[in-house]
Amino acid sequence: MTAMLKKTLIRLSNASRLVYILALVASSAAYAVPSDLSLTGNLSSPTISVNNSSTLTYTLSNSSSSNSASAIGFTINLPTNVVIADQTNDSMSCGSGDYTLSAGGNSVIASGYQLGQGQNCQLVFNITASAAGVFNITSTELSSSDDIGPDSSTTLTVSDTNVFAALSLSSSSISAGGSTELTLALFNPSDASVYGFSGQIILPEGLVISSTTNLTSDCGDYMTLAQSADARSITLSSQNSPFEFFAFLPPGSVGTPSSCSVIIDVLSSGAGNFNLTTSDMTYSGGSIKIGKAGASLSVQKQFVNMVLDPFTVTPGQTANLNVTLTNFDRSNTANNITFTDDLNAALTGLIATGLPLNNACGSGSVVSGTGSVSLTNGSLAGGESCSFTIPVTVPVGASIGSYTNTVSNISSSIDTYPSVTNSFRVSNAPTLTMSVVESPITAGDAITLRYTLTNIDGANAVSDLTVSTVIGATSVASITTLPGSNFCNGSGISAISSPTIDSFNVDLSAITLAASESCSFDVGLTLSEGLNSGSYYFTAQQIIATIGGNSVSSKSPSASASIIVDTAPSLRFSFQDNVMLPGASGFIDFELSHHLNASA
Structure with missing residues (x-):
């Protein structure tokens, strides 16, 4: 074999080997084993109004039928103008691992989670947007100890021309047992009337709607408000008919939107920090999304706590001002406890009766006064509390409305304490x-x-x-x-x-x-x-x-x-012949119908 022929065969052999390697690489790419890990996002309301929110739920899944996954981590990235809402309402159902997120932040980082074969779990939190547009929320860096998962994307659409909502409190910090006024405000920036509102105001554990609530609405004659049996939510709805008198908001403009409000009184039954939110609100029969609105409430255990019972009183009525003092210092006795409650400053003519009360909070203590009530010489051992009741009479000529009572000059041998407030309402309307x-x-x-x-x-x-x-x-x-x-x-x-x-x-x-x-x-x-x-x-x-x-x-x-x-089935029947001879045969037509929108 000549030298030239040998070189030609070597070149052919090398070329064949290269083609074979390239074929293997292509085959490997075409038949790559898919990841068992996945992370998918879903929004409770894919469309919201500016500054309203939506609940974002990420489902983490391990689809393997034979292998568990450990050391799972991922990152969620929010785009510009989209952040985690103030009322984060975050939760994670995966049993192990950690995640970090914060109100106003633009990312969530999770690590150290485990999933058995075929298992899944969920991460939930609220997001909001400060500008209109279409935004892509991405998840990246999904991985485990021996697997890498794909990225994913979830789309949020934000409008600045749809109805938007805001939730607010007359006082964002109250004493345990106290109350505050919760307002849901709706705004219409469009140049057309709007109809068919639907939504709920939902209270967390520890808060309830007042049994004699100041529940009011100026959102049209056809806005209905229904309180739940457990006093934890109010359902709002209005007629979805395109006639002016059915509208819950008249036309407005982007610069000067029309507005209306729904107001309820909320009572606290315990201390803590609470997030109050609405459901995903809609209008036009559910076809236009608003999203959620939220507010935060801090309920404090105060050294002095006062609540008027009942919360709503009538002019001329005598009610009970229930007072509790608590020494949270378990190591030291609080002596020389004093406070002042200027009832007349809360409501002109509001007076205490049946005073003085002796030994109401420790031996030698005295509660005295009429228009202004004071406690002197009180004492409480470490960790102890005392309670007493002051009868108060509402003036006959009291105007209908809400009032705030302030307790000030609170001090003891241990410390001086901030003033505390409690509210009540006067009404004699049927x-x-x-x-x-x-x-x-x-x-x-x-x-x-x-x-x-x-x-x-x-x-x-x-x-x-x-x-x-x-x-x-x-x-x-x-x-x-x-x-x-x-x-x-x-x-x-x-x-x-x-x-x-x-x-x-x-x-x-x-x-x-x-x-x-x-x-x-x-x-x-x-x-x-x-x-x-x-x-x-x-x-x-x-x-x-x-x-x-x-x-x-x-x-x-x-x-x-x-x-x-619930529209039940109906049965109708008729004879085909209007006149029949004795002994003759005839036919009866039966019609069984079931309404299209029946529940079953």
């Missing part, structure tokens, strides 16, 4: 409850709307009481019976009005109630045969009445009642 008697309910049923009116004023009669209940369109229900004349303890007139086309109200007027008196009566309704399955509300508007020559008004709305409708 109250109303509404309920539906029947259950379960289906389309076409006759139902009974039961009312109970109460004069909470124990000293004065109510006269000229009027209130209207929004029943709505006949596509929901028709008014079939009214309570008639003199239905409320010998007084009262009832009528039907139609403020707009195909919208009907039950109007009650000329009602009189003696001091502390109540009356109950019914209104009959028939539900539409074509009513869809779902929840429906009937809302009583603000009560207007006269007490002691003065006009008073209740919260707005004054009451509401809800029904849950």
Whole structure:
């Protein structure tokens, strides 16, 4: 074989070897084993308004059927203008490992987690955005001790032209057992009226809605507010009909949005830091997303804690100011305890009765005063507390409203302490409850709307009481019976009005109630045969009445009642022949129908 031929064969051999290696590399890339690890993100509301929030849930999964994964870590990156919300509400269901995140931050770092074969767990937290746009949230660096997972991306859309919401507190720091006013404000920056709002205000453990809540709304006559049985949430909804009178907000503009508010009183049952949030709010029948709103509340265990019981009092009523003092220093006795409570500064004419109280908080201590109450010479051993009650009388001429009482000049032999506040409300407006008697309910049923009116004023009669209940369109229900004349303890007139086309109200007027008196009566309704399955509300508007020559008004709305409708199957039949001879055969046509929107 010549030298030239040998060189040619060597070149061919080397070329073949190179082709074979390249083929192996290509084959390896084409048939690479996929990772068993995955991290996927999901937003509770993929679209939100500027400065509202959405809950971001990441699901970490190990899809292997044979191998566990350990030392799992990953990073979540938020883009510019997107940060972790102040109310982080973060949680992690993976049993081991650590993660770091903080309100206002733009990343989450997790490490040291373990997952068995086929297992998954979730990391949850809230995010918010300060500008409009479309934002990509990415997860990177997913890995374990012997695996590397893929990156992932989740998209958040933020609008500055949709309705937006804000949650706020009249006081963001209160004493244990105290109360604060919670306001949900809605804003419309668009040039059109908006309809069909839906959402909830949700309270965490340790907070409840006041049993005599100052629950008010100026978000249109058709915004309904329903309190949950455990007093932990308020559900809000409004009619989704494109008529001006159904709107919960009129037109506004980007610079000057229209606005309305829903207000409730919140009571604390224990100390701690609490995050208050709404659900994911929507409007236009759920088609437009707002996102969530949040606020934070600090409830402190104070050296002096005062709560007026009941929270809502009437002019002229005597209530109990319950006082508790606690020495949190377990090593030292607190002597020479003093405080001052200027009741007259909280409400002119508010006075204490039944004083002095001797030995109320330690031997030799004295609680004294009328318009201004003081404790002197109190004493508490380390870690001990004392409690006593001061009767207080509300002035007969007190104006309706909310008031704040401040306890100051608090000191002991151990320390001086910051002033503390407690709030209460004065109202003598009549109250109303509404309920539906029947259950379960289906389309076409006759139902009974039961009312109970109460004069909470124990000293004065109510006269000229009027209130209207929004029943709505006949596509929901028709008014079939009214309570008639003199239905409320010998007084009262009832009528039907139609403020707009195909919208009907039950109007009650000329009602009189003696001091502390109540009356109950019914209104009959028939539900539409074509009513869809779902929840429906009937809302009583603000009560207007006269007490002691003065006009008073209740919260707005004054009451509401809800029904849950399940559209059951219906059966109809008819003879094909209108006339038949004796002994002749005929046919009957049967029609069994089940509503499209029935629950089952």
